[in-house]
Amino acid sequence: MSILYLLIVCSVSLALIFLGAFFWAQRSGQNDDLYTPSMRMLLDDDEEEIPPEK
Amino acid sequence: MTQVTFLVVAYHSLFIPDIAALLRNIFCNIRIMANAFLEKTICYHCGDDVISGDFVIEDKQFCCHGCKSVFQILSENKLCSYYNYNQHPGATRTRTDKRFDYLSEPSIVSELIDYTDKQVTIVTFYIPHIHCSSCLWLLEQLNKINPAVHYCRVDFLKKQLNIRFDHHKLSLQQLVELLDDIGYEPLISLQDIIKKQNSAPKDNLVLQIAVAGFCFGNVMLLSFPEYFGLSVYEQSFKHFFGWLNILFALPVVFFSGRGYFVSAWQNLRAKVLSIDFPLALGIAVLFGRTVIDVLTHTGPGFGDTLCGLVFFLLLGKFVQKKTYYHISFERDYRSFFPVAVHIIEDATERPVPLSQLKTGHRMVIRNNEIIPADAILLKGEALIDFSFVTGESVPVGKTLGEIIYAGGRQTGEAIEMEVIKPVSQSYLTQLWNNEAFTRKQDNRIQTFNEKVSKYFTIVLLTIAFAALIFWLPSDAKRGFAAFTAVLIVACPCALALSTPFTMSAALSIFDRNHFYLKNTRVVEQMAEIDTIVMDKTGTITTGDNNSVKIAAVLTDAQKALIYSACINSMHPLSRMICQYLGNTNKLKISEYMEVAGKGIIATVNGHKLRLGSGKLVLNIADDAVNMTRVHMLIDNKYLGFFAFAHRYRDGLKGITALSPAYQLFLLSGDQDHERAELSGFFKDGQQMYFNQSPQDKLDFIQALQQKGEKVMMIGDGLNDSGALKQSSLGIAVTDNVNNFSPGSDAILDGKSFNKLPSFLRFSKDTVSIIHFSFLISLTYNLVGLSYAITGKLSPLTAAILMPLSTVTIISFTSLATHLAAKRRKLI
Numbered sequence: 001m002s003i004l005y006l007l008i009v010c011s012v013s014l015a016l017i018f019l020g021a022f023f024w025a026q027r028s029g030q031n032d033d034l035y036t037p038s039m040r041m042l043l044d045d046d047e048e049e050i051p052p053e054k
Numbered sequence: 055m056t057q058v059t060f061l062v063v064a065y066h067s068l069f070i071p072d073i074a075a076l077l078r079n080i081f082c083n084i085r086i087m088a089n090a091f092l093e094k095t096i097c098y099h100c101g102d103d104v105i106s107g108d109f110v111i112e113d114k115q116f117c118c119h120g121c122k123s124v125f126q127i128l129s130e131n132k133l134c135s136y137y138n139y140n141q142h143p144g145a146t147r148t149r150t151d152k153r154f155d156y157l158s159e160p161s162i163v164s165e166l167i168d169y170t171d172k173q174v175t176i177v178t179f180y181i182p183h184i185h186c187s188s189c190l191w192l193l194e195q196l197n198k199i200n201p202a203v204h205y206c207r208v209d210f211l212k213k214q215l216n217i218r219f220d221h222h223k224l225s226l227q228q229l230v231e232l233l234d235d236i237g238y239e240p241l242i243s244l245q246d247i248i249k250k251q252n253s254a255p256k257d258n259l260v261l262q263i264a265v266a267g268f269c270f271g272n273v274m275l276l277s278f279p280e281y282f283g284l285s286v287y288e289q290s291f292k293h294f295f296g297w298l299n300i301l302f303a304l305p306v307v308f309f310s311g312r313g314y315f316v317s318a319w320q321n322l323r324a325k326v327l328s329i330d331f332p333l334a335l336g337i338a339v340l341f342g343r344t345v346i347d348v349l350t351h352t353g354p355g356f357g358d359t360l361c362g363l364v365f366f367l368l369l370g371k372f373v374q375k376k377t378y379y380h381i382s383f384e385r386d387y388r389s390f391f392p393v394a395v396h397i398i399e400d401a402t403e404r405p406v407p408l409s410q411l412k413t414g415h416r417m418v419i420r421n422n423e424i425i426p427a428d429a430i431l432l433k434g435e436a437l438i439d440f441s442f443v444t445g446e447s448v449p450v451g452k453t454l455g456e457i458i459y460a461g462g463r464q465t466g467e468a469i470e471m472e473v474i475k476p477v478s479q480s481y482l483t484q485l486w487n488n489e490a491f492t493r494k495q496d497n498r499i500q501t502f503n504e505k506v507s508k509y510f511t512i513v514l515l516t517i518a519f520a521a522l523i524f525w526l527p528s529d530a531k532r533g534f535a536a537f538t539a540v541l542i543v544a545c546p547c548a549l550a551l552s553t554p555f556t557m558s559a560a561l562s563i564f565d566r567n568h569f570y571l572k573n574t575r576v577v578e579q580m581a582e583i584d585t586i587v588m589d590k591t592g593t594i595t596t597g598d599n600n601s602v603k604i605a606a607v608l609t610d611a612q613k614a615l616i617y618s619a620c621i622n623s624m625h626p627l628s629r630m631i632c633q634y635l636g637n638t639n640k641l642k643i644s645e646y647m648e649v650a651g652k653g654i655i656a657t658v659n660g661h662k663l664r665l666g667s668g669k670l671v672l673n674i675a676d677d678a679v680n681m682t683r684v685h686m687l688i689d690n691k692y693l694g695f696f697a698f699a700h701r702y703r704d705g706l707k708g709i710t711a712l713s714p715a716y717q718l719f720l721l722s723g724d725q726d727h728e729r730a731e732l733s734g735f736f737k738d739g740q741q742m743y744f745n746q747s748p749q750d751k752l753d754f755i756q757a758l759q760q761k762g763e764k765v766m767m768i769g770d771g772l773n774d775s776g777a778l779k780q781s782s783l784g785i786a787v788t789d790n791v792n793n794f795s796p797g798s799d800a801i802l803d804g805k806s807f808n809k810l811p812s813f814l815r816f817s818k819d820t821v822s823i824i825h826f827s828f829l830i831s832l833t834y835n836l837v838g839l840s841y842a843i844t845g846k847l848s849p850l851t852a853a854i855l856m857p858l859s860t861v862t863i864i865s866f867t868s869l870a871t872h873l874a875a876k877r878r879k880l881i
Contacts, residue, residue: 004291008298012272019268026260036190036210043139043191 097121099237101142108640117146124237128192131199136192143188144237153420154234156394156405157227157242166226166242174204175221179233179240182790184213193238200224200232215240243389259375263368266310269302270361276302277358281850296348299357307341311364329507329550332514336545337364339538356542359852363547366860374554374574378565381791381801383572390461390772391426391477395419398470408477420468427460427473428480434469438462441591443748443772461772501578502824503553507546514544521843529845536845542852543838548831548859552824555864559871560820563880568803569813570791576799578824579783580817585763586712587755587777590722590732592770593787594706596804602634606686606694614641615688619656619663622646627684628654631665631696653684661689702735705808710735712811717763721746721754723773752776768810772796812878819874826870827863834859 025031095104097117109116111129116122124144128136136143156162169176183189189208193215196203202223207216215238219229233240276295284292311334318334321327337360344355394405396418403418408426411417416432419425425438436452443461452458458471460480477483518540525533557574564571571577588594608616618641620628645657653666664671664687671685672692686693710718720732720742729742736742743754751769755777758765767774767781770788775796778784786798787807795801802810838855841847875881 001288001291005294008276012298015268015272019264022264023261026264031260033209033211036208039187039190039210040194043187044135 096142097144097146098137099125099142099144100146101144102146120237121146124235127199127235133192133195133198136188139188139191140186143186145183145239153396154227154230156392156396156407157230158225159394159405159407161410162394162405162407163226170221173220173222174218175226176216176218177226177229179215179217179230179242181213181215181233181238181240183238184208184210184215189238192236196232199236200229203229242393243391259368259372262310262313263365263372265305266361266365266368269306269310270358270365273299273302273357273361277354277849277853280354281853292354293348293351296354299355300345300348303341303344303357303360306361306364307337310368311337314367327508327511329503329510329546332507332511332541332544332546333367333550335541336547339541340545343538343542354849356849356852359542359849359856362853362857362860363545366547366857367550370551370554373558378570381570383798383801390424392424395423395426411473411477413473413476415473416470417473418468418470419464421464421466423464425458425460425462425464425471426480427477428475429458429460429471429473431456431458432470432472434467436464436469437466439465441771501553501575502821502828503549506549506828510546510549514541514546517544517839517843521845524843525845532845535847536843539842539845539847539852540839543842543847543855544835545856546831546835547856548834548863549828551860552827552831552863552867556820556823556827556867556871559868560816560875563816563871563875564813567809567813567880568791568806569809570801570803572799576783577817577820579764579799580766580814581821582764583716583766583783583814585717585719585758585765586709587719587721587751587758587765587767587781588709589751589767589769589771589774589777590720591724593768593774594702594720594807596703596789602630603697604634604694605697608693612688612693615658615661615663616665616686618643618658619646619654619665622648622654622656627696627698628665630698631684634696663688703804703807705810706735708808708811710737712814713737716814719743719754719758721751721777723747748773748776752780755780768802769798770795809880812880816874816878816880819878820871823867823870823874827867830866831859831863834862 095115096102097104098114099116099121102117104115104117109119109122111122111125114125116125121144128134157166167175167177181193184193190210193208194206196206196217202220203217204220205216205218208214209216215233217229224232230240230242276298279288279291279295314330314334314337317328318330321330340356340360340363344357344360347353347355391408394407395411396403396405397411398416398418406415411427417427417429431452431454433454436456436458438450438452438458440450440459440462443459450462457474460477460483475481518537521540522533522537525536554574557577560577561571561574564577613635617632617635620631620635621640622628622643641659643656643658644660645655647655649655649666649670652670653664655670656663656665665684668674668683668685671687684696684698686695712718718736718741720736722742722744723746724744729744732742743750746754751767751774755765755767759780759782764783765781766783766785767777768785768787769775769778770786774786778786778796778798783800784798785800785802786795787802787804788795789804791801791803834855838847838852841851872881
């Protein structure tokens, strides 16, 4: 059962990495605008930009 | 691994808005296609009715030159996909008289930009017209129109555009002109709301919630073995788990829960017993008990309850915080005034920022510009529209040498004026020096939470100490156990959550009905109101949308003559006549003269026309004063007149019907020429007051408040701002929430004016919901207390009671609010 000590340490440190990732995302402003990207992805790339195939 | 799932779910939930946006676009397109089948020709760019058929490119009709030129720019730059995402995405461009040369002034530029170095400049604009995916698409393609723009990003909800550009190739003025040319004029004002919002300290509530949630999940995981019981040989885990729990509780108490201690301490020093005090006490006791229990091996501690409590409390705080990024409740005269004004110095014209405008400066005010300071008219014909400042809806003519107060809008030709008082001391700004604007908001209505928490804290402490004293003589240990258990169990978590969850649900209901509240307190304030005071112009009348009636029989030929004359005029009445007559042939005009404020004298197709006021057309003054009339005379034959009556907003009847329950008053800056019409709405003549100056309105509210009335003020203009601020609840009515509206507690879209009675009833419903959920949370507290005072509260009971009561409260309040809204037909 002593393996539990290791497992708990592993799971907590993994969770801490995720928490750290969330902190980084929040601090770097990734969650500042949660609405516009959802609209942006519905817009097509410009047709003119695609070189005509020959 | 609960955290991983939590994060994955959280990230997936981000894509829900995508589907919503997609659906919205589809519905929008269906509706527009349906409109296309209607007969009227509408402008390809902005969707307004096309009055004249002059502006056509290919098969596309435009309402004005402005719209047409935007289309030309876009088609030259191959950006016509703009029109594919949404139909008629543009803003109408009928008024294109904006001048941006003040942006060449370095002192103004430096205030506007976010960042600049040798290469690039970064600037953020607030653009009110951003409203659809076309806007987003076009504004992020600015680079195609001008390569000097390196980067642009739209923040849709905030209606902001962040641009990075090369200032060697493109000046700020050119950039703003470019935006204006494609129909996206940025709103640049002295009171830079964007800057203020951006510079606001980043609050780390989200991070606090993340930490609390993280610890909550882990502590729950580690507590499960304890709940199910550990066998003898697993006892070593018990201490290990206990230590881990303390470790997890540390950031929860000192990082996430810090705010409660700070605010409890501040309130104590201010001698107020707020709800934060028992909460902070609960958190402290929970933490203390946990540490002692684990250290002395007397129990597993209350780590799970502690983390859960803080997590749920913070969630409540988060829900309560609702921000409308694009709406500002704090606007004052500075955001109404322009940024700069043109002055004449040494025979040359140059822009100066308003702050540098001094007495003696000679300023030039053009058509549709606002006069920023009290000044004497020196040159030109002034016809000033004071509707926003005084409430008077008809433009006033001024003669040379007369003093014109700040805030009026010039209509007609350019005028020159000499400044006699700097901006900060003008008649209009003096209103802001009134004490109503400087006083603290202490006469606002206390919320239920504030009223209750005082007694709650006292009762809680009494019970806790009673339990302590009761057990102390016989069993000291049990006494302390009971004492801490009472503080833990009675911690008013559910009470603290009932208000935020009810109010945030109510806020989103209001929001859906285009009624935007500054914060959640406003709902409770609204429920307490017993007196309603209304402004007239712009509040109960629709400002510029008068209805046209015709008192004449016109042949088609006559209609064409009148139409041809009116189409040349930009006067609002002429525009309305053109709209009324519809699309007829345009005839040749040989002679045309527009007499400012009077009417039009023209010769069309050889016929002599006089259109306008009675003075101009008939040489007698109009006697019917309760409506504006435009008389028509063709070849010296009087035909009759158009009448423009003010139209009252829908639902005015419904609001005046509130009368027995609420006292109603009407305050108007206008003359009393509408008294007769309004008396149909306001039964008792005593309830209407005309010729009220802004100060009169403020005093009137104050007098009512001294009588103990809870006054709600509904207004729209700068003239109401004092009254709005003084009242217990100020509501600004506006037809476009992005336009200027004075500082207030709530902003009501004119479309929803008729729903005001429902809003009032609904606000009362929400307060009853809060009362009821308070009863529920008290029940839970009593159950918990019955365990606690015996000193035998097991951590498991606490860990079950706390989340259970929280979940009950959250689900009850959301459900009840939803049902109440349904009953009031708000959803």
